[in-house]
Amino acid sequence: MKEQEATPDRFAVSGRNRLKRRHDRGRYDHEAVYAVLDAGFMCHVAYVIDGQPYCTPTIHWREGDWLYWHGSSASRMLRHLAKGMPVCLTVSHLDGLVLARSGFNHSANYRSAICFGTAYLIDDPDEKAKALLGIVDRFFPGRSGELRQIHGQETKATSVIGMRIEEASAKVRAAGVGDDEEDYDQPVWAGVIPIETVIGAAQPCPRLLPGMEKGAGLAGYRAGRRLDDTLLEAQQLYEGEEEAIA
Amino acid sequence: MKEQEATPDRFAVSGRNRLKRRHDRGRYDHEAVYAVLDAGFMCHVAYVIDGQPYCTPTIHWREGDWLYWHGSSASRMLRHLAKGMPVCLTVSHLDGLVLARSGFNHSANYRSAICFGTAYLIDDPDEKAKALLGIVDRFFPGRSGELRQIHGQETKATSVIGMRIEEASAKVRAAGVGDDEEDYDQPVWAGVIPIETVIGAAQPCPRLLPGMEKGAGLAGYRAGRRLDDTLLEAQQLYEGEEEAIA
Numbered sequence A, B: 001m002k003e004q005e006a007t008p009d010r011f012a013v014s015g016r017n018r019l020k021r022r023h024d025r026g027r028y029d030h031e032a033v034y035a036v037l038d039a040g041f042m043c044h045v046a047y048v049i050d051g052q053p054y055c056t057p058t059i060h061w062r063e064g065d066w067l068y069w070h071g072s073s074a075s076r077m078l079r080h081l082a083k084g085m086p087v088c089l090t091v092s093h094l095d096g097l098v099l100a101r102s103g104f105n106h107s108a109n110y111r112s113a114i115c116f117g118t119a120y121l122i123d124d125p126d127e128k129a130k131a132l133l134g135i136v137d138r139f140f141p142g143r144s145g146e147l148r149q150i151h152g153q154e155t156k157a158t159s160v161i162g163m164r165i166e167e168a169s170a171k172v173r174a175a176g177v178g179d180d181e182e183d184y185d186q187p188v189w190a191g192v193i194p195i196e197t198v199i200g201a202a203q204p205c206p207r208l209l210p211g212m213e214k215g216a217g218l219a220g221y222r223a224g225r226r227l228d229d230t231l232l233e234a235q236q237l238y239e240g241e242e243e244a245i246a
Helices: A030-038 A125-137 A152-157 A227-245 B030-038 B125-137 B152-157 B227-245
Strands: A042-049 A052-063 A066-072 A085-099 A107-121 A158-164 A167-173 A191-199 B042-049 B052-063 B066-072 B085-099 B107-121 B158-164 B167-173 B191-199
Touching: A030 A052, A030 A085, A030 A107, A030 A167, A030 A227, A042 A066, A042 B042, A042 B085, A052 A125, A052 B085, A052 B107, A066 A125, A085 B042, A085 B052, A107 A191, A107 B052, A125 A152, A125 A158, A125 A227, A152 A158, A191 A227, B030 B052, B030 B085, B030 B107, B030 B167, B030 B227, B042 B066, B052 B125, B066 B125, B107 B191, B125 B152, B125 B158, B125 B227, B152 B158, B191 B227
Parallel strands: none
Antiparallel strands: A042 A052, A042 A085, A042 B052, A052 A066, A052 B042, A066 A158, A085 A107, A085 A191, A107 A158, A107 A167, A191 B191, B042 B052, B042 B085, B052 B066, B066 B158, B085 B107, B085 B191, B107 B158, B107 B167
8 A cells, every 4th residue: 555645534644654564464444443442451652752762551542533541640751741742552462373384474363553643741621531531431331420539639640641643554464374385284283373362250349338239331341251342342332422422 | 769780680770661650560670571571472662763653563582681573574673773773672461450449549450571672683694593493482382393494585584683681670560459548438349350361272274184283382372271371381491492402
Protein backbone atom coordinates (compact mmCIF):
# COMPACT_ATOMS: atom_id res chain seq x y z
CA MET A 1 0.00 0.00 0.00
CA LYS A 2 1.28 3.47 -0.92
CA GLU A 3 1.06 6.60 1.17
CA GLN A 4 -2.45 8.01 1.19
CA GLU A 5 -4.83 10.38 2.91
CA ALA A 6 -7.17 9.36 5.69
CA THR A 7 -10.78 8.45 4.85
CA PRO A 8 -13.72 8.34 7.29
CA ASP A 9 -13.02 4.66 7.93
CA ARG A 10 -9.27 4.45 7.53
CA PHE A 11 -6.19 6.10 9.01
CA ALA A 12 -3.76 7.94 6.77
CA VAL A 13 -0.80 5.91 5.57
CA SER A 14 2.59 7.60 5.70
CA GLY A 15 6.22 6.58 5.95
CA ARG A 16 5.65 6.38 9.71
CA ASN A 17 2.94 3.73 9.91
CA ARG A 18 3.25 1.98 6.54
CA LEU A 19 4.29 -1.64 6.98
CA LYS A 20 7.77 -2.16 5.62
CA ARG A 21 7.26 -5.89 5.17
CA ARG A 22 4.50 -8.53 5.17
CA HIS A 23 1.99 -6.12 3.65
CA ASP A 24 -0.42 -9.03 3.46
CA ARG A 25 -0.73 -8.95 7.26
CA GLY A 26 -1.40 -5.21 7.52
CA ARG A 27 -4.59 -3.18 7.83
CA TYR A 28 -5.12 0.56 8.22
CA ASP A 29 -8.87 0.73 8.73
CA HIS A 30 -10.35 1.88 12.04
CA GLU A 31 -12.23 -1.37 12.55
CA ALA A 32 -9.10 -3.52 12.41
CA VAL A 33 -7.05 -1.19 14.62
CA TYR A 34 -9.80 -0.76 17.23
CA ALA A 35 -10.40 -4.53 17.38
CA VAL A 36 -6.82 -5.02 18.56
CA LEU A 37 -6.78 -2.02 20.91
CA ASP A 38 -10.11 -2.88 22.54
CA ALA A 39 -9.17 -6.52 23.13
CA GLY A 40 -6.25 -5.49 25.34
CA PHE A 41 -5.97 -4.29 28.93
CA MET A 42 -2.34 -3.25 28.75
CA CYS A 43 -0.40 -1.32 26.15
CA HIS A 44 3.19 -0.18 25.79
CA VAL A 45 3.89 3.52 25.26
CA ALA A 46 7.13 4.66 23.63
CA TYR A 47 8.31 8.23 24.11
CA VAL A 48 11.59 10.12 24.01
CA ILE A 49 13.28 12.30 26.60
CA ASP A 50 16.60 13.90 25.62
CA GLY A 51 17.08 11.37 22.82
CA GLN A 52 16.53 8.39 25.12
CA PRO A 53 13.58 6.14 24.26
CA TYR A 54 11.38 4.76 27.04
CA CYS A 55 8.90 1.90 26.72
CA THR A 56 6.37 2.01 29.53
CA PRO A 57 3.65 -0.58 30.09
CA THR A 58 0.35 0.88 31.19
CA ILE A 59 -3.42 0.54 30.93
CA HIS A 60 -5.12 2.27 28.01
CA TRP A 61 -8.70 3.01 27.09
CA ARG A 62 -10.30 4.36 23.94
CA GLU A 63 -13.01 6.89 23.13
CA GLY A 64 -13.51 7.14 19.38
CA ASP A 65 -10.13 7.94 17.84
CA TRP A 66 -8.67 9.09 21.16
CA LEU A 67 -6.56 6.91 23.39
CA TYR A 68 -6.12 7.63 27.09
CA TRP A 69 -3.82 6.35 29.77
CA HIS A 70 -2.98 7.58 33.23
CA GLY A 71 -0.02 8.00 35.45
CA SER A 72 1.07 9.35 38.75
CA SER A 73 1.63 13.08 38.67
CA ALA A 74 5.20 12.23 39.73
CA SER A 75 5.99 10.12 36.67
CA ARG A 76 8.92 10.73 34.34
CA MET A 77 6.83 11.33 31.27
CA LEU A 78 4.53 13.93 32.68
CA ARG A 79 7.09 16.66 33.11
CA HIS A 80 7.51 16.68 29.32
CA LEU A 81 3.89 16.74 28.19
CA ALA A 82 3.02 20.39 28.42
CA LYS A 83 3.58 21.16 24.74
CA GLY A 84 2.56 17.75 23.49
CA MET A 85 4.89 14.84 23.02
CA PRO A 86 5.23 12.44 20.09
CA VAL A 87 4.21 8.99 21.23
CA CYS A 88 3.81 5.52 19.81
CA LEU A 89 1.31 3.31 21.64
CA THR A 90 1.24 -0.39 20.86
CA VAL A 91 -1.10 -3.20 21.91
CA SER A 92 -0.16 -6.82 21.15
CA HIS A 93 -1.75 -10.20 21.67
CA LEU A 94 0.10 -13.49 21.40
CA ASP A 95 -2.22 -16.13 19.92
CA GLY A 96 0.06 -19.02 19.09
CA LEU A 97 3.54 -20.42 18.59
CA VAL A 98 4.07 -21.66 15.05
CA LEU A 99 6.58 -24.51 14.81
CA ALA A 100 7.80 -25.14 11.30
CA ARG A 101 10.22 -27.64 9.78
CA SER A 102 12.94 -25.00 9.39
CA GLY A 103 14.09 -22.38 11.85
CA PHE A 104 13.37 -19.68 9.30
CA ASN A 105 9.68 -20.55 9.00
CA HIS A 106 9.03 -20.60 12.74
CA SER A 107 6.62 -17.83 13.54
CA ALA A 108 3.96 -16.63 15.94
CA ASN A 109 0.28 -15.96 15.58
CA TYR A 110 -0.46 -12.52 16.96
CA ARG A 111 -2.49 -9.35 16.66
CA SER A 112 -0.84 -5.97 17.11
CA ALA A 113 -1.86 -2.35 16.67
CA ILE A 114 0.68 0.46 16.51
CA CYS A 115 -0.67 3.99 16.97
CA PHE A 116 1.10 7.29 16.47
CA GLY A 117 0.05 10.64 17.86
CA THR A 118 0.86 13.55 20.10
CA ALA A 119 0.20 13.03 23.79
CA TYR A 120 -1.27 15.82 25.90
CA LEU A 121 -1.99 16.18 29.57
CA ILE A 122 -5.77 16.28 30.04
CA ASP A 123 -6.07 19.16 32.47
CA ASP A 124 -9.51 20.55 31.72
CA PRO A 125 -11.36 19.64 34.96
CA ASP A 126 -14.53 18.33 33.25
CA GLU A 127 -12.63 16.35 30.66
CA LYS A 128 -10.39 14.87 33.34
CA ALA A 129 -13.31 13.96 35.62
CA LYS A 130 -15.03 12.21 32.70
CA ALA A 131 -11.84 10.33 31.84
CA LEU A 132 -11.38 9.12 35.42
CA LEU A 133 -14.85 7.55 35.28
CA GLY A 134 -14.08 6.16 31.82
CA ILE A 135 -11.06 4.21 32.99
CA VAL A 136 -13.31 2.24 35.38
CA ASP A 137 -16.46 1.97 33.28
CA ARG A 138 -14.74 1.04 30.06
CA PHE A 139 -13.48 -2.17 31.69
CA PHE A 140 -16.31 -2.73 34.19
CA PRO A 141 -19.46 -1.22 32.66
CA GLY A 142 -21.41 0.89 35.13
CA ARG A 143 -19.05 0.25 38.03
CA SER A 144 -18.14 3.88 38.73
CA GLY A 145 -21.74 4.40 39.91
CA GLU A 146 -21.23 1.76 42.63
CA LEU A 147 -18.02 3.27 44.02
CA ARG A 148 -17.63 6.18 46.38
CA GLN A 149 -17.00 9.44 44.61
CA ILE A 150 -13.46 10.43 43.66
CA HIS A 151 -11.82 12.80 46.15
CA GLY A 152 -10.31 16.04 44.89
CA GLN A 153 -6.93 14.98 46.22
CA GLU A 154 -7.08 11.77 44.18
CA THR A 155 -7.88 13.71 41.03
CA LYS A 156 -4.88 15.91 41.74
CA ALA A 157 -2.57 12.91 42.27
CA THR A 158 -3.61 11.25 39.01
CA SER A 159 -2.63 12.54 35.61
CA VAL A 160 -4.61 11.59 32.55
CA ILE A 161 -2.86 11.62 29.21
CA GLY A 162 -4.73 11.66 25.93
CA MET A 163 -3.73 11.32 22.30
CA ARG A 164 -5.73 11.43 19.12
CA ILE A 165 -4.62 8.58 16.87
CA GLU A 166 -3.06 10.37 13.91
CA GLU A 167 -1.85 7.25 12.14
CA ALA A 168 -2.07 3.57 12.95
CA SER A 169 -1.69 0.11 11.56
CA ALA A 170 -2.88 -3.31 12.64
CA LYS A 171 -0.98 -6.47 11.86
CA VAL A 172 -2.41 -9.96 12.28
CA ARG A 173 -1.07 -13.44 11.69
CA ALA A 174 -3.64 -16.19 12.22
CA ALA A 175 -2.55 -19.19 10.20
CA GLY A 176 -0.97 -22.60 10.32
CA VAL A 177 2.56 -23.61 9.47
CA GLY A 178 3.94 -22.28 6.20
CA ASP A 179 6.92 -24.40 5.26
CA ASP A 180 8.93 -24.39 2.05
CA GLU A 181 7.52 -27.05 -0.26
CA GLU A 182 10.73 -29.11 -0.19
CA ASP A 183 10.73 -29.23 3.63
CA TYR A 184 7.47 -31.09 4.21
CA ASP A 185 9.22 -34.46 4.29
CA GLN A 186 11.50 -33.35 7.14
CA PRO A 187 10.96 -35.85 10.02
CA VAL A 188 10.02 -33.37 12.72
CA TRP A 189 6.80 -32.38 14.45
CA ALA A 190 5.29 -29.16 13.12
CA GLY A 191 2.15 -27.34 14.09
CA VAL A 192 0.64 -24.52 16.08
CA ILE A 193 0.57 -24.31 19.86
CA PRO A 194 -2.29 -21.94 20.66
CA ILE A 195 -1.87 -19.38 23.43
CA GLU A 196 -4.78 -17.77 25.24
CA THR A 197 -5.05 -15.19 27.97
CA VAL A 198 -7.89 -16.27 30.24
CA ILE A 199 -9.77 -15.09 33.29
CA GLY A 200 -9.36 -17.04 36.53
CA ALA A 201 -11.72 -17.60 39.46
CA ALA A 202 -12.40 -14.28 41.21
CA GLN A 203 -10.78 -13.88 44.64
CA PRO A 204 -13.12 -11.77 46.79
CA CYS A 205 -11.51 -9.29 49.16
CA PRO A 206 -11.47 -10.87 52.66
CA ARG A 207 -13.10 -7.71 54.04
CA LEU A 208 -16.10 -7.83 51.70
CA LEU A 209 -19.41 -6.87 53.37
CA PRO A 210 -21.61 -9.95 53.97
CA GLY A 211 -23.65 -11.06 50.97
CA MET A 212 -21.96 -8.65 48.58
CA GLU A 213 -22.26 -9.99 45.03
CA LYS A 214 -20.48 -8.90 41.89
CA GLY A 215 -22.34 -6.14 40.07
CA ALA A 216 -23.79 -6.48 36.58
CA GLY A 217 -20.71 -4.80 35.12
CA LEU A 218 -18.58 -7.79 36.13
CA ALA A 219 -20.83 -10.42 34.51
CA GLY A 220 -18.45 -10.76 31.58
CA TYR A 221 -15.51 -11.73 33.80
CA ARG A 222 -16.35 -15.42 34.08
CA ALA A 223 -13.62 -17.88 35.05
CA GLY A 224 -12.22 -19.69 32.01
CA ARG A 225 -13.32 -17.06 29.50
CA ARG A 226 -10.82 -15.35 27.21
CA LEU A 227 -9.90 -11.89 28.47
CA ASP A 228 -9.92 -10.38 24.97
CA ASP A 229 -13.53 -11.45 24.39
CA THR A 230 -14.59 -9.92 27.70
CA LEU A 231 -12.75 -6.67 27.00
CA LEU A 232 -14.28 -6.33 23.51
CA GLU A 233 -17.73 -6.90 24.96
CA ALA A 234 -17.10 -4.40 27.76
CA GLN A 235 -16.04 -1.75 25.23
CA GLN A 236 -19.27 -2.28 23.29
CA LEU A 237 -21.34 -1.98 26.48
CA TYR A 238 -19.41 1.16 27.43
CA GLU A 239 -19.98 2.74 24.01
CA GLY A 240 -23.67 1.87 24.23
CA GLU A 241 -23.96 3.62 27.59
CA GLU A 242 -22.07 6.66 26.28
CA GLU A 243 -24.56 6.93 23.43
CA ALA A 244 -27.52 6.54 25.76
CA ILE A 245 -26.23 9.42 27.94
CA ALA A 246 -25.52 11.65 24.93
CA MET B 1 16.87 3.84 46.20
CA LYS B 2 19.52 6.35 45.17
CA GLU B 3 21.73 6.22 42.10
CA GLN B 4 24.44 3.62 42.46
CA GLU B 5 27.04 1.57 40.63
CA ALA B 6 26.40 -1.92 39.31
CA THR B 7 27.41 -4.92 41.42
CA PRO B 8 27.94 -8.50 40.18
CA ASP B 9 24.28 -9.26 40.99
CA ARG B 10 22.58 -5.95 40.36
CA PHE B 11 22.25 -3.44 37.54
CA ALA B 12 23.40 0.12 38.03
CA VAL B 13 20.72 2.55 39.11
CA SER B 14 20.66 5.91 37.34
CA GLY B 15 18.15 8.60 36.53
CA ARG B 16 17.16 6.48 33.54
CA ASN B 17 16.01 3.29 35.24
CA ARG B 18 15.33 4.44 38.79
CA LEU B 19 11.64 4.07 39.64
CA LYS B 20 10.07 7.47 40.07
CA ARG B 21 7.22 6.10 42.18
CA ARG B 22 6.17 2.95 44.05
CA HIS B 23 9.73 2.17 45.03
CA ASP B 24 8.33 -0.70 47.11
CA ARG B 25 7.48 -2.53 43.88
CA GLY B 26 10.89 -2.09 42.25
CA ARG B 27 13.93 -4.35 42.01
CA TYR B 28 17.27 -3.85 40.25
CA ASP B 29 18.92 -7.23 40.77
CA HIS B 30 19.61 -9.55 37.83
CA GLU B 31 17.50 -12.34 39.30
CA ALA B 32 14.34 -10.24 39.46
CA VAL B 33 14.83 -8.72 35.99
CA TYR B 34 15.66 -12.04 34.32
CA ALA B 35 12.66 -13.75 35.94
CA VAL B 36 10.35 -11.32 34.14
CA LEU B 37 12.25 -11.38 30.84
CA ASP B 38 12.51 -15.17 30.70
CA ALA B 39 8.83 -15.70 31.47
CA GLY B 40 7.82 -13.82 28.31
CA PHE B 41 7.73 -14.72 24.65
CA MET B 42 7.10 -11.21 23.36
CA CYS B 43 8.63 -7.91 24.23
CA HIS B 44 8.16 -4.33 23.07
CA VAL B 45 11.16 -2.41 21.79
CA ALA B 46 11.17 1.39 21.81
CA TYR B 47 13.60 3.28 19.58
CA VAL B 48 13.82 6.69 17.96
CA ILE B 49 14.22 7.70 14.33
CA ASP B 50 14.43 11.43 13.60
CA GLY B 51 12.83 12.27 16.93
CA GLN B 52 9.87 9.94 16.35
CA PRO B 53 9.46 7.10 18.86
CA TYR B 54 8.47 3.64 17.64
CA CYS B 55 7.19 0.81 19.81
CA THR B 56 7.61 -2.53 18.04
CA PRO B 57 6.41 -5.86 19.39
CA THR B 58 8.80 -8.71 18.74
CA ILE B 59 10.22 -11.93 20.16
CA HIS B 60 13.25 -11.66 22.44
CA TRP B 61 15.70 -14.12 23.92
CA ARG B 62 18.43 -13.75 26.51
CA GLU B 63 22.00 -15.00 26.90
CA GLY B 64 23.47 -13.76 30.17
CA ASP B 65 23.10 -9.99 30.24
CA TRP B 66 22.55 -9.77 26.48
CA LEU B 67 19.13 -9.56 24.87
CA TYR B 68 18.54 -10.51 21.26
CA TRP B 69 15.69 -10.06 18.84
CA HIS B 70 15.43 -10.43 15.12
CA GLY B 71 13.90 -8.69 12.19
CA SER B 72 13.66 -8.74 8.47
CA SER B 73 16.62 -7.10 6.83
CA ALA B 74 14.06 -4.76 5.26
CA SER B 75 12.74 -3.41 8.56
CA ARG B 76 12.65 0.24 9.51
CA MET B 77 14.91 -0.06 12.50
CA LEU B 78 17.77 -1.85 10.82
CA ARG B 79 18.88 0.98 8.60
CA HIS B 80 19.75 2.93 11.75
CA LEU B 81 21.68 0.32 13.71
CA ALA B 82 25.14 0.57 12.22
CA LYS B 83 26.56 2.83 14.92
CA GLY B 84 24.43 1.46 17.70
CA MET B 85 21.05 2.79 18.68
CA PRO B 86 19.66 3.59 22.13
CA VAL B 87 16.82 1.20 22.88
CA CYS B 88 14.41 0.42 25.67
CA LEU B 89 13.10 -3.15 25.71
CA THR B 90 10.17 -4.00 27.96
CA VAL B 91 8.49 -7.28 28.88
CA SER B 92 5.20 -7.24 30.79
CA HIS B 93 2.85 -9.84 32.21
CA LEU B 94 -0.70 -9.11 33.32
CA ASP B 95 -1.54 -11.27 36.35
CA GLY B 96 -4.77 -9.83 37.65
CA LEU B 97 -7.35 -7.06 37.70
CA VAL B 98 -7.67 -5.49 41.14
CA LEU B 99 -11.13 -4.08 41.85
CA ALA B 100 -11.23 -1.77 44.82
CA ARG B 101 -14.01 0.21 46.52
CA SER B 102 -12.82 3.48 44.99
CA GLY B 103 -11.74 4.20 41.44
CA PHE B 104 -8.40 5.48 42.71
CA ASN B 105 -7.48 2.19 44.37
CA HIS B 106 -8.27 0.05 41.34
CA SER B 107 -5.07 -1.52 40.12
CA ALA B 108 -3.56 -4.46 38.29
CA ASN B 109 -1.28 -7.27 39.34
CA TYR B 110 1.60 -7.43 36.91
CA ARG B 111 5.29 -8.10 36.40
CA SER B 112 7.34 -5.87 34.13
CA ALA B 113 11.01 -5.49 33.27
CA ILE B 114 12.36 -2.40 31.53
CA CYS B 115 15.85 -2.71 30.02
CA PHE B 116 18.05 0.01 28.58
CA GLY B 117 20.97 -0.47 26.26
CA THR B 118 22.51 0.17 22.88
CA ALA B 119 21.33 -2.11 20.08
CA TYR B 120 23.78 -3.41 17.49
CA LEU B 121 23.38 -5.47 14.37
CA ILE B 122 24.97 -8.87 14.97
CA ASP B 123 26.91 -9.28 11.73
CA ASP B 124 29.80 -11.50 12.76
CA PRO B 125 28.93 -14.73 10.86
CA ASP B 126 29.65 -17.10 13.77
CA GLU B 127 27.86 -14.98 16.32
CA LYS B 128 24.87 -14.63 14.00
CA ALA B 129 24.74 -18.36 13.23
CA LYS B 130 24.78 -19.13 16.95
CA ALA B 131 22.03 -16.60 17.60
CA LEU B 132 19.80 -18.08 14.88
CA LEU B 133 19.99 -21.44 16.64
CA GLY B 134 19.44 -19.76 20.00
CA ILE B 135 16.12 -18.25 18.97
CA VAL B 136 14.74 -21.76 18.35
CA ASP B 137 16.47 -23.66 21.16
CA ARG B 138 15.81 -21.11 23.85
CA PHE B 139 12.06 -21.69 23.43
CA PHE B 140 12.13 -25.32 22.31
CA PRO B 141 15.21 -26.92 23.87
CA GLY B 142 17.20 -29.00 21.38
CA ARG B 143 14.80 -28.39 18.50
CA SER B 144 17.33 -26.83 16.11
CA GLY B 145 19.01 -30.26 15.87
CA GLU B 146 15.76 -31.74 14.48
CA LEU B 147 15.28 -29.12 11.76
CA ARG B 148 16.94 -28.92 8.39
CA GLN B 149 19.95 -26.64 8.38
CA ILE B 150 19.55 -22.92 7.80
CA HIS B 151 20.16 -21.85 4.19
CA GLY B 152 22.63 -19.07 3.51
CA GLN B 153 19.88 -17.04 1.87
CA GLU B 154 17.78 -17.28 5.03
CA THR B 155 20.66 -16.06 7.16
CA LYS B 156 21.03 -13.13 4.78
CA ALA B 157 17.33 -12.28 4.93
CA THR B 158 17.24 -12.29 8.74
CA SER B 159 18.86 -9.65 10.87
CA VAL B 160 19.75 -10.33 14.45
CA ILE B 161 19.94 -7.42 16.83
CA GLY B 162 21.69 -7.63 20.18
CA MET B 163 21.98 -5.37 23.17
CA ARG B 164 23.81 -5.71 26.45
CA ILE B 165 21.52 -4.67 29.28
CA GLU B 166 23.19 -1.55 30.64
CA GLU B 167 20.49 -0.70 33.15
CA ALA B 168 17.21 -2.33 34.05
CA SER B 169 14.46 -2.44 36.60
CA ALA B 170 11.75 -4.93 37.43
CA LYS B 171 8.42 -3.94 38.91
CA VAL B 172 5.95 -6.36 40.42
CA ARG B 173 2.53 -6.01 42.01
CA ALA B 174 1.16 -9.25 43.43
CA ALA B 175 -1.33 -8.38 46.14
CA GLY B 176 -4.98 -8.09 47.04
CA VAL B 177 -7.15 -5.02 47.21
CA GLY B 178 -5.70 -2.06 49.08
CA ASP B 179 -8.54 0.25 49.98
CA ASP B 180 -8.52 3.31 52.17
CA GLU B 181 -9.57 2.29 55.69
CA GLU B 182 -12.73 4.39 55.62
CA ASP B 183 -13.90 2.77 52.35
CA TYR B 184 -14.23 -0.84 53.53
CA ASP B 185 -17.91 -0.37 54.39
CA GLN B 186 -18.72 0.72 50.83
CA PRO B 187 -21.43 -1.71 49.54
CA VAL B 188 -19.65 -2.91 46.44
CA TRP B 189 -17.87 -6.11 45.42
CA ALA B 190 -14.09 -5.88 45.63
CA GLY B 191 -11.43 -8.43 44.91
CA VAL B 192 -8.92 -9.71 42.42
CA ILE B 193 -9.75 -11.29 39.07
CA PRO B 194 -6.69 -13.38 38.19
CA ILE B 195 -5.45 -13.42 34.60
CA GLU B 196 -3.32 -16.20 33.17
CA THR B 197 -1.73 -16.79 29.78
CA VAL B 198 -2.05 -20.50 29.06
CA ILE B 199 -1.08 -23.05 26.45
CA GLY B 200 -3.83 -24.63 24.37
CA ALA B 201 -4.07 -28.05 22.72
CA ALA B 202 -1.43 -28.36 20.00
CA GLN B 203 -2.73 -28.30 16.42
CA PRO B 204 -0.52 -30.57 14.32
CA CYS B 205 0.26 -29.45 10.78
CA PRO B 206 -2.07 -31.35 8.39
CA ARG B 207 0.96 -32.38 6.34
CA LEU B 208 2.80 -34.02 9.24
CA LEU B 209 4.60 -37.26 8.32
CA PRO B 210 2.75 -40.32 9.69
CA GLY B 211 3.52 -41.15 13.31
CA MET B 212 5.52 -37.98 13.89
CA GLU B 213 5.47 -37.13 17.62
CA LYS B 214 6.50 -33.96 19.39
CA GLY B 215 10.20 -33.97 20.31
CA ALA B 216 11.49 -33.86 23.88
CA GLY B 217 12.00 -30.09 23.59
CA LEU B 218 8.24 -29.58 23.38
CA ALA B 219 7.41 -31.62 26.49
CA GLY B 220 6.90 -28.46 28.52
CA TYR B 221 4.17 -27.17 26.20
CA ARG B 222 1.29 -29.09 27.74
CA ALA B 223 -2.27 -27.91 27.19
CA GLY B 224 -3.58 -25.98 30.17
CA ARG B 225 -0.17 -25.08 31.55
CA ARG B 226 0.85 -21.47 32.12
CA LEU B 227 3.05 -20.18 29.31
CA ASP B 228 5.32 -18.27 31.71
CA ASP B 229 6.14 -21.45 33.66
CA THR B 230 6.99 -23.28 30.45
CA LEU B 231 9.18 -20.44 29.19
CA LEU B 232 11.09 -20.18 32.47
CA GLU B 233 11.70 -23.92 32.42
CA ALA B 234 12.81 -23.81 28.77
CA GLN B 235 15.31 -21.05 29.55
CA GLN B 236 16.80 -23.17 32.35
CA LEU B 237 17.08 -26.18 30.04
CA TYR B 238 18.66 -24.00 27.37
CA GLU B 239 21.20 -22.56 29.81
CA GLY B 240 22.02 -26.07 31.02
CA GLU B 241 22.72 -27.20 27.45
CA GLU B 242 24.85 -24.14 26.79
CA GLU B 243 26.96 -24.98 29.82
CA ALA B 244 27.27 -28.62 28.78
CA ILE B 245 28.58 -27.52 25.35
CA ALA B 246 31.02 -24.98 26.82
